[in-house]
Amino acid sequence: MTFTFTALLCLGEMWTLHKPIIKAETGSVVTSGSPMTICCEGSLDAEIYVLHKEGSQKPWGTQTPEKPENKAKFSIPSVTKQHGGQYRCYCYSSAGWSERSDTLELVVTGIYHKKPRLTALPSPVVTLGENMTLQCVSQEGYDELVLTKEDQKFLSSLNSQFIYSIIQYQALFSIDHVTSDHGGTFRCYGYYNQTPHMWSVPSEPLEIHITGEQKPSLLTHQGQILDPGKSLTLQCCSDINYDRFALYKLGGADFTQNGGQWTQSGLSLANFTLGPVSSSTGGQYRCYGAHNLSSEWSASSDPLDILITGQRPFSPSLSVKPNSTVHSGDNVTLLCQSPYKVDTFILSKEGAAQQPQQLKSKSEAWDFQAEFSMSAVTSALSGTYRCYGSQDSSPYLLSYGSDPVELMVSGSIRASSPPPSRPMPTAASENQDHTVENLIRMGMAVMILIVIGILVFEGWGSQRQIHHAAEK
Incomplete structure (x- = not known):
């Protein structure tokens, strides 16, 4: 017996069959222009399958399955934005109508051509159990930003927020206590609330690696603060015999890989x-190790900041309180100041292995300043210091350096006891004191006799001049 679809609708709502299963064979997120097939799977005695798109007055399609198939396939040769939406299917047999299937959300991507950018914070290599944040950023003001993993349905959708410091829109997708299931390829998209089934082109794929506990070390022999044009080599090393290493810069799209070497130690x-370094070199770096027979990377090294000077057109000033020459155990403050806007001050010691100190600036009158306090200093803190300023919008790009300041810390601790009392006089010292006193008295007597002689001689000379004048 043959039924038309209109006649079937007149049979009433006799929902006796189990609801069918609906799915998109190539996934529910489909690129515009590509082919796709929606499959509706029901019972073996189903005679007609109906596909319905939400909001449509008429069925999107009907199909009679070929026996003994228990499914129908609805093919779309080239997907367009009109195909995005919610779909359900149901079927009919001699026993009546089935329930409607669950909803299939079909999304069409590539409708908007401004693609977002996806990065992992702090790194795309994450140790088991740690937390990870995936940052989706877009110059286009999409209402929502969506995170997807491989061919799965989207994992999460968040309202985009405009961030003034980067002049872009962003959404932060936090993943706590990552497991091995979080490894894989991620992408993000943007869409507008009025058209939730029409998405932008995807971001570049981001590969997330989940690792174990062993981590290498990342070093630099040229220091972390460099002038433009200087050469820079970062060294990743480990006491584990890794065959290859990878270097990753925070915010970058990919790793830089190099083969491993082995030392005699x-x-x-x-x-x-x-090198030679430029403003684009500034940033935070991490490195990883791996064995050739494994696709898994090690845990991340500790982060290493590379800072480039001369990227802000001013130099702060650096001074030392109370003095640039102090004793071990004293307290010292290095004051960094600038009349220009500075968000963070960086204090660097020439030749130091440890990372430079950083402090948020405080606004005082017309100045920005930060005080780097050192308590109970030792001679190890002696050296040449400079300070620099940075702004939050580009924290790895620094001002010119201040004039150098030399801090001298003596090895001896300043005495805090009262001054020693005067020693008791001895017989020898008393005789010596009397001799000195007698010599002083004799000297004074001789001086008095000389003065009297001079006066007598001058008086005698005056008498002779008067006598000669009288004779004339």
């Missing part, structure tokens, strides 16, 4: 040459 290492 049992270390494996790789050198990454980044």
Whole structure:
């Protein structure tokens, strides 16, 4: 017996069959222009399958399955934005109508051509159990930003927020206590609330690696604060015999990989040459190790900040309180100041292995300043210091350096006891004191006799002049 679709609708709502299963064979997120197939799977005795799109007055399509198939396939040769939306299917047999299937959300991507950018914070390599944030950023003011993983339905959708410091829109997707299931390829998209099934082109794919606990070390022999044009080599090393190493810059799209070398002391290492440096070199770096027979990377090294000077057109001033020459155990404050806007001051010691100190600036009158306090200093803190300023919008790009300040810390601790009392006089010292006193008295007597002689001689000379004048 053959039924038309109109006749079937007149049979009433006799929902006796189990609801069918609906799915998109290539995934529910489809690129505009590509083919796709929606599959509706029901019972073996189903005679007609109906596909319905939400908001449509008429069925999107009907199909009679070929026996003994228990499914129908609705093909779309080239997907357009009109195909985005919610779909359900149901079927009919001699026993009546089935329930409607669950909803299939079909999304069409590539409708908007401004693609977002997806990065992992702090890194795309995450240790098991740690937290991770995926940052989706867009210059276009999409209402929502969506995170997807491989061919799965979208994982999360968040309202975009405009961030003034970067002049872009962003959404932060936080993943706490990552597991091995969080590894894989992620993308993000943007869409507007009026058209939630029409998405932008995807971001570049971001590969997330989940690692174990062993981590290498990342070093630089040229220091972390560099002038433009200077050469820079970062060295990743480990006491684990890794065959290859990777260097990652925070916010970057990919790793830089190098083969490992082995030293006689049992270390494996790789050198990454980044010089001559420029403003684009500034940033935070991490490195990882891996074995050739494994696709898994090690845990991340500790982060290493590379800071580039001369990127802000001013130099702060640096002074020392109370003095640039102090004793061990004293307290010292290095004051960094600038009349220009500074968000963070950086204090660097020439030749120091440790990372430079950083302090948020405080506004005092017309100045921005920060006080780097050192308590109970030792001679190890002696050296040449400079300070720099940075702004939050580009924290790895610094001002010119201040004039150098030399801090001298003596090895001896300043005495805090009262001054020693005067020693008791001895017989020898008393005789010496009397001799000195007698010599002083004799000297004074001789001086008095000389003065009297001079006066007598001058008086005698005056008498002779008067006598000669009288004779004439």
